[in-house]
Amino acid sequence: MNKYNYIFAGAGLSSLMTVYEMIQSGLFLHQKILLIDADCKKTNDRTWSFWEKKYGEWDDIVSHKYETAFFKNKNFNRKLDLQPYHYKTVCGIDFYTKVFDAIRQNPNIEFLNASIHKVEEYNEGVQVITNIGNFHAEKVFNSIYNPTIVASQTQFPLVQQHFIGWFIQTTEAVFTPETATFMDFSVNQKGNTRFMYVLPTSETEALIEYTLFSPILLKKEEYETEIENYIQGLGISTYQIIEKEAGNIPMTCYPFWKHNTKNILHIGSAGGWTKASTGFTFKNTIQKSKAVVRFVQTQSDFRKFHKKDKFWWYDLLLIDILFYRNEIGSSIFSAMFKKSKAALIYKFLDEETTFWEDLKVIWQCPKRPFLKAVFCRIFANKSL
Numbered sequence: 164m165n166k167y168n169y170i171f172a173g174a175g176l177s178s179l180m181t182v183y184e185m186i187q188s189g190l191f192l193h194q195k196i197l198l199i200d201a202d203c204k205k206t207n208d209r210t211w212s213f214w215e216k217k218y219g220e221w222d223d224i225v226s227h228k229y230e231t232a233f234f235k236n237k238n239f240n241r242k243l244d245l246q247p248y249h250y251k252t253v254c255g256i257d258f259y260t261k262v263f264d265a266i267r268q269n270p271n272i273e274f275l276n277a278s279i280h281k282v283e284e285y286n287e288g289v290q291v292i293t294n295i296g297n298f299h300a301e302k303v304f305n306s307i308y309n310p311t312i313v314a315s316q317t318q319f320p321l322v323q324q325h326f327i328g329w330f331i332q333t334t335e336a337v338f339t340p341e342t343a344t345f346m347d348f349s350v351n352q353k354g355n356t357r358f359m360y361v362l363p364t365s366e367t368e369a370l371i372e373y374t375l376f377s378p379i380l381l382k383k384e385e386y387e388t389e390i391e392n393y394i395q396g397l398g399i400s401t402y403q404i405i406e407k408e409a410g411n412i413p414m415t416c417y418p419f420w421k422h423n424t425k426n427i428l429h430i431g432s433a434g435g436w437t438k439a440s441t442g443f444t445f446k447n448t449i450q451k452s453k454a455v456v457r458f459v460q461t462q463s464d465f466r467k468f469h470k471k472d473k474f475w476w477y478d479l480l481l482i483d484i485l486f487y488r489n490e491i492g493s494s495i496f497s498a499m500f501k502k503s504k505a506a507l508i509y510k511f512l513d514e515e516t517t518f519w520e521d522l523k524v525i526w527q528c529p530k531r532p533f534l535k536a537v538f539c540r541i542f543a544n545k546s547l
């Protein structure tokens with residue numbers, strides 16, 4: 164029988180970071196670990212950005228970092244000083260290469276390129292059924308996101324962060340490589356929450372991403388037309404598209420942890436590790452992967468790996484508003500970024516603020532939609 168101590172179903176960000184954490188701890192040398200993924204993780208399939216105070220453990224693969232960022236809408240343009248944070252970028256391929264290099268040094272860890280059909284718990288552990296055979300483990304970490312789980316209920320609305328991004332190279336120097344454009348809401352909102360996200364890596368190169376926080380996806384042409392118009396608006400006439408990326412990240416407060424069993428833990432987006440109000444996952448995964456590795460050293464029932472705090476409630480209200488009043492998203496984010504210090508917003512999004520600091524951020528936002536969302540959740544026990 165193919166028996167392991169731990170199996171990782173899916174070997175993307177959350178699994179690889181958790182395995183890396185296990186390796187770093189030095190405590191799993193005698194445990195048999197198997198990672199299974201349908202993809203060999205050898206392509207640059209995504210670029211991750213996240214903020215962090217100065218130094219971090221992934222700095223050796225950070226390809227670019229910013230100390231300032233623009234926030235824009237039709238009425239104002241604010242240059243944010245991010246200190247003491249840096250906004251950092253990691254290329255997917257550099258992350259995969261680093262972790263797989265570490266895995267190769269550990270003969271107790273194997274990688275299997277296979278497609279997983281099912282993960283099921285039975286009396287003595289968990290069975291992972293793949294196209295090339297069945298594998299058994301005492302514990303399974305499952306990062307395979309099942310979109311039908313959220314789609315088949317209405318209590319926790321699903322807003323999607325959907326985008327297409329182009330890495331372009333221009334002939335003339337047009338970008339400021341020290342400054343990212345975090346959100347540019349000056350684009351036509353068309354009844355949604357739509358913005359441009361720009362990450363320049365040199366004076367002639369940048370990732371330009373047309374992003375929506377909204378329940379419904381667009382046709383590919385619409386994202387691309389908006390990118391073309393935006394590039395034209397920047398006064399760029401000649402450019403080359405070097406690479407493209409696309410994504411659709413779930414923004415929801417759905418309680419994914421309810422699907423955890425004694426021996427199966429859902430991790431990554433499948434485990435609710437994506438911050439609902441922003442779609443950011445990388446930073447959360449750094450913290451959660453450490454928490455998981457600490458957890459398995461002392462506890463064995465995965466149903467206990469979960470905490471629901473005030474930040475879950477804040478996210479819940481924002482997602483309710485974005486779902487039902489998608490057209491006011493720009494005004495909420497603009498109000499937040501117009502006056503507050505970027506460092507305070509980052510601390511709030513990292514869920515590290517005190518209650519008074521929370522109020523400082525929340526107080527900037529339009530009050531009526533939030534009060535209505537609170538009322539609906541508390542008194543009617545439903546979303547808006």
Ligand SMILES: Cc1cc2nc3c(=O)[nH]c(=O)nc-3n(C[C@H](O)[C@H](O)[C@H](O)COP(=O)(O)OP(=O)(O)OC[C@H]3O[C@@H](n4cnc5c(N)ncnc54)[C@H](O)[C@@H]3O)c2cc1C
Nearest residue numbers: 173175176177200201209211212279410431432443444445
């Ligand atoms: C293009 C893009 C850009 C992003 N940028 C950012 C960013 O800047 N900052 C940020 O914080 N977050 C970002 N995200 C969101 C988030 O960080 C990523 O989606 C992240 O990869 C989620 O990690 P995960 O482990 O949940 O899922 P994944 O990394 O997607 O890992 C899941 C793995 O499961 C495998 N898999 C799926 N189904 C099967 C199956 N049936 N059998 C076998 N294997 C299977 C997949 O191949 C994949 O490797 C981005 C997402 C995308 C798509």
